[in-house]
Amino acid sequence: MVAIVDYDAGNLKSVEKALIYLGEECKVTGVPEEIYNADKVILPGVGAFGDAMGKLEKSGLAEVIKKVAADNKPLFGICLGLQLMFESSDEMPGVKGLGILKGRILAIPPADGFKIPHMGWNSISIRKGSRLFKDIPDNPYVYFVHSYYLKADNEEDVAASTEYITHIHAAAERGNIFACQFHPEKSGDTGLKILKNFCEL
Numbered sequence: 001m002v003a004i005v006d007y008d009a010g011n012l013k014s015v016e017k018a019l020i021y022l023g024e025e026c027k028v029t030g031v032p033e034e035i036y037n038a039d040k041v042i043l044p045g046v047g048a049f050g051d052a053m054g055k056l057e058k059s060g061l062a063e064v065i066k067k068v069a070a071d072n073k074p075l076f077g078i079c080l081g082l083q084l085m086f087e088s089s090d091e092m093p094g095v096k097g098l099g100i101l102k103g104r105i106l107a108i109p110p111a112d113g114f115k116i117p118h119m120g121w122n123s124i125s126i127r128k129g130s131r132l133f134k135d136i137p138d139n140p141y142v143y144f145v146h147s148y149y150l151k152a153d154n155e156e157d158v159a160a161s162t163e164y165i166t167h168i169h170a171a172a173e174r175g176n177i178f179a180c181q182f183h184p185e186k187s188g189d190t191g192l193k194i195l196k197n198f199c200e201l
Contacts, residue, residue: 003038045080050092
């Protein structure tokens, strides 16, 4: 069973819908025990970094998510969920992220002719050997909606990257930890394959 973490951060239903479409057993829940006892955990999210961290801390879910990570259960952060897994964000200086992986979330710098938020389809360059992107050809198009981007400390944690004004770490993977800045649940067949790969770990 896949637990989808409910912390009032939006985007839960579209992730749930995609998993149901794939025939996966899943549950949207904010109950710590249900999250910890699930086989796999997805941390989705759309919204502000500081607000989301506040909700996770207050509800006790931050500790549960860290425990899931530490106990080697597959954990997948999507969009804001990816950002929360790292140490800090330009969006809310002074607020600590979950710190499951090392790196910072930076503001996409403004540039002539480019819109922020970065919204739409971009191709990504995939790292060879990534389990999340198994059997997906390189440079697939996926759907992004974000104003902040990941700069991981460790290059080996980067599973995919893209270019939009700057070099963006678009996905991360280390051991049992997986994360995408883009929305697999809105990325057509490629996104469904990414979700399926996670569910089949």
